Amino acid sequence: MKPLNQLLRSNIKNLKPYSSARDEYTGEAAVFLDANENPYNQPYNRYPDPYQRKVKEKIAALKGIDAAQIFLGNGSDEPIDLLFRAFCEPGVDNVVSIDPTYGMYQVAADINNVEVRKVLLTEDFELNTDGLLAACDEHTKLLFICSPNNPTGNCLAEADIQRLVSEFEGIVVLDEAYIDFAPEKSWLSKLGANPNLVILQTFSKAWGMAGIRLGMAFAAPELIKVLSNIKYPYNINILTQEKALELLERADEKQKWVELLLKERTYLKEVLLQLNYVQKVYPSDANYLLVRVDDARGVYDYLVQKQIIIRDRSSVALCAGCLRITVGTTEENKQLTEALNMYPK
Incomplete structure (x- = not known):
């Protein structure tokens, strides 16, 4: 990896971050008259903690890492955008x-006017590591990998990911949004040995909280500090922080949801394979299945008429004729399979 200062944009290296009232004083006090807040309607009259310290402490304990390795964003989309703004x-x-x-x-x-060089996965949806490294040059700052990958659903080979992390001179972004559904372990334990690695996770999938818009980025403290310097001061509101703290106390319940969804995923796959217009159900390490059918658009439109919404991924590379089906509740999956059994082939 190149030194972080060589990868950063010059304006980011020279940036003087905004200093809010909550940066200058973070302790307890009887009277707060420093932030021009309305003194009524507590606690929502106060600006939220700009660094989400309590939430990060809970996440750090759960994940077995240091709070200084955590950045919280408005969904995972915020750290993705900030990485472009910091390095490209x-x-x-x-x-x-x-x-x-x-x-x-x-x-x-x-949005950031940055070129993307795309390298196709293999026919088995595995990494083309030679192709990815060959696509890089002296101006390549970020390399994006998603594992389990969306929409293919599979985890990518650990050895291939390690080769990219070891040989690429820039920042490797490993998106683990669906890792809770996978048999493979997260790469979080490898952060210390890989200072150019950024891992993305989210509360939107296994945690069942897409509505609170809370994403997590994990990296070396020096890199996390860069993201914190360029984010908007109060990017995570107090309601989201409160809900996240509540949710983190229910980690056992989240695990039960995952177990139920994995059972439903197996059931759904078995039913789909019995349909004569289904060509293939791809292996999945996520909470969805990629399914190749005879007439993807026809099946999609038919299900829309039944008020069942899935995703037509036919226009995506390597996914011609494919539908992506999220695993729902037992009742939702039953409605889906009953409708598919009645599809006029």
């Missing part, structure tokens, strides 16, 4: 990404 000079630098994968990497790149 618009119109000059580029990033490399696997294809197919999560679409926000491309959107964030387009």
Whole structure:
């Protein structure tokens, strides 16, 4: 890895971060008259902790890492965007990404005027590590990997990821949004040995809290400090922080949800494989299945008429004729399978 200062944009290296009232004083006091807040309607009249210290302490204890290695964002999309703003000079630098994968990497790149060099996965949806490294040059700052990958659903080989982390000179972003559903372990334990690694996780999937918009980025403290310096001061509101703290006390319940969804995923796969218009159900380490069918658009439109919404991924690279189906509750999956059994083939 190149030194962090060599990877950062020059304006970010020279940036003087905004200092809020809550930066200058973080302790307890009887009277707060420093932030021009309305003194009524407590506690919502007060600005939230800009560094979400209590939430990070809970996450750190749960994940077995240091709180200084955690950045919290408005969904995972915020740290993705901040990584572009920190490291990629618009119109000059580029990033490399696997294809197919999560679409926000491309959107964030387009917003920041940064070229994306896409490298196709193999036919088995594995990494083309030689191709990814060959796509990099002196202006490649970020390399995006999603494992389990969206929409393919599979975890990518650990040895291939390690090769990219070891040989790429920039920042490797490993998106683990669906890792709680996978048999493979998170890479969190490897952060210390890989200072160029950024791991993304989220409260939106296994934790069942997409509505609170809370994403997590884990990295070396020096890199986390960069993201904290350039984020908006109060990016996580007090309601989200309170709900996250409540949720983190219910980790056992979250694990039960995961176990139920994994059982339902197995059931759903078995039913889908019995349908004569289903060509293939791909292996999944996530809470969804990628399914190749004879007429993807026809099946999609039919289910819409039944008020059942799935995702047509036919236009995505390597996914022609494929539908992505999220695993629902037992009742939701029953409604889906009953409708699919009645599909006019």
